[in-house]
Amino acid sequence: MSVGIEKVGFYTAPYYIDMVDLAKARQQDPNKFLVGIGQKQQSVIPPSQDVVSMAANAATNILSDEDKQLIDMIIFGTETGIDNSKAASMYLQSLLGISDNARAFEIKQACYGATAGLQMAIDYITLHPDRKVIVVGADIARYGLNTSGEVTQGGGAVVMLISNQPKIIQFDGRSTFYSKNVMDFWRPGYTKEAKVDGHYSNDVYIDFFNRTFKQFLQKFDLTINDFSALTFHVPYPKMGIKALRSVAGEDDPSMESIWHEFHESIIYNSRVGNLYTGSLYLSLISLIANSDTLSAGDRIGMFSYGSGAQGEFFAGILQDFDNSKLKHAVDQIINNRNQLTISEYEAMYKQGLIDAANTANDLSGDSSRFVLKGRSDDKLIYRDQEMNIDF
Numbered sequence: 001m002s003v004g005i006e007k008v009g010f011y012t013a014p015y016y017i018d019m020v021d022l023a024k025a026r027q028q029d030p031n032k033f034l035v036g037i038g039q040k041q042q043s044v045i046p047p048s049q050d051v052v053s054m055a056a057n058a059a060t061n062i063l064s065d066e067d068k069q070l071i072d073m074i075i076f077g078t079e080t081g082i083d084n085s086k087a088a089s090m091y092l093q094s095l096l097g098i099s100d101n102a103r104a105f106e107i108k109q110a111c112y113g114a115t116a117g118l119q120m121a122i123d124y125i126t127l128h129p130d131r132k133v134i135v136v137g138a139d140i141a142r143y144g145l146n147t148s149g150e151v152t153q154g155g156g157a158v159v160m161l162i163s164n165q166p167k168i169i170q171f172d173g174r175s176t177f178y179s180k181n182v183m184d185f186w187r188p189g190y191t192k193e194a195k196v197d198g199h200y201s202n203d204v205y206i207d208f209f210n211r212t213f214k215q216f217l218q219k220f221d222l223t224i225n226d227f228s229a230l231t232f233h234v235p236y237p238k239m240g241i242k243a244l245r246s247v248a249g250e251d252d253p254s255m256e257s258i259w260h261e262f263h264e265s266i267i268y269n270s271r272v273g274n275l276y277t278g279s280l281y282l283s284l285i286s287l288i289a290n291s292d293t294l295s296a297g298d299r300i301g302m303f304s305y306g307s308g309a310q311g312e313f314f315a316g317i318l319q320d321f322d323n324s325k326l327k328h329a330v331d332q333i334i335n336n337r338n339q340l341t342i343s344e345y346e347a348m349y350k351q352g353l354i355d356a357a358n359t360a361n362d363l364s365g366d367s368s369r370f371v372l373k374g375r376s377d378d379k380l381i382y383r384d385q386e387m388n389i390d391f
């Protein structure tokens with residue numbers, strides 16, 4: 001019985017800032033951001049996009065009408081919820097026209113939510129091999145203007161179609177996980193900006209990676225050499241570098257190829273920034289879209305981390321997959337964004353913090369198919385700009 005990722009889609013908003021501009025505006029040495037953090041650019045999410053519209057934009061080009069009829073579950077991982085009660089998946093279901101005979105719900109555990117959803121999807125397809133599940137990881141990472149976390153902001157969505165036709169990655173259900181109640185990063189209900197104990201969060205991340213990775217090797221009698229690549233949750237590229245360094249020396253010749261693949265896996269993250277639940281999966285996309293040295297049958301390790309904290313290590317086998325379409329689609333989304341000045345970004349960021357019973361978003365700069373029009377009498381209104389329909 002095969003189960004895994006049949007299709008994958010990505011979206012980020014049509015704006016970005018350059019990290020050299022941000023460093024200059026914050027009186028920092030640009031190399032702190034470019035080298036110390038490893039970030040080159042950062043997506044800026046306008047008020048016309050939220051996790052629902054971003055997920056719909058990520059999914060729209062990958063799902064066929066047949067897929068929409070076969071989907072039994074829409075699992076939406078996010079920590080940027082749009083309502084304290086109603087799940088983002090309900091809106092997504094109608095925007096995408098997915099069958100009403102589906103379970104639709106949201107999962108929250110910081111950046112880990114999409115992985116919880118993925119594991120649930122794998123279990124479900126194992127029992128119901130003729131059905132499909134979509135798993136979403138969509139978020140907007142906000143720490144506040146002029147904070148030390150600002151350089152690690154970003155946002156976007158990854159959508160995966162899980163089925164018994166794993167055309168991209170096949171999973172075998174093997175994973176190791178570890179959780180503990182810690183205060184490394186959290187977001188109180190009254191604010192859209194995260195609170196973080198930054199250096200402590202790095203330590204917890206490394207600790208959870210080492211625990212779950214070493215447990216995985218021991219439990220399944222493997223060594224690091226059994227992996228062609230290791231991918232990570234990437235809050236910022238240097239975090240992944242630190243994690244990989246903890247198990248693979250950069251100067252060790254036997255680790256050369258794992259480091260080569262790692263650098264392919266952070267190409268997109270270094271231009272988009274943190275997208276919380278979607279970050280590990282954007283890194284996986286970056287690896288399989290950009291690497292020309294991986295081949296079918298290669299084992300790819302995946303470390304998922306959600307502050308608070310939950311870690312999980314698992315692995316998948318790369319399938320015989322033509323990556324050219326995926327690479328073209330993702331490159332286009334990232335390359336076609338418009339660059340903002342820091343003052344334009346600051347204005348957009350502040351607008352994104354505003355919420356009221358009635359709002360109307362400026363849609364003029366956003367030609368994405370799905371947008372958030374605003375709120376009317378406390379109800380969110382989305383728009384399909386291609387079909388001219390409001391939801």
Ligand code: HMG
Nearest residue numbers: 029031032036110111148149152198199201202235306307
């Ligand atoms: P900071 O304290 O401003 O930075 O914030 P720093 O002083 O630690 O410097 C960063 C690095 O730049 C250091 O390198 C410096 O040496 C270097 P390191 O020692 O780490 O290797 N540096 C320079 N390099 C070259 N040229 C220079 C230069 N100057 C300094 N001139 C911090 C950094 C990451 C703490 C901050 O941005 C932050 O709090 N970010 C948010 C938290 C975060 O991303 N944590 C990651 C682990 S937790 C996680 O992944 C979960 C999360 O995604 C949320 C969720 O689960 O929902 C965040």
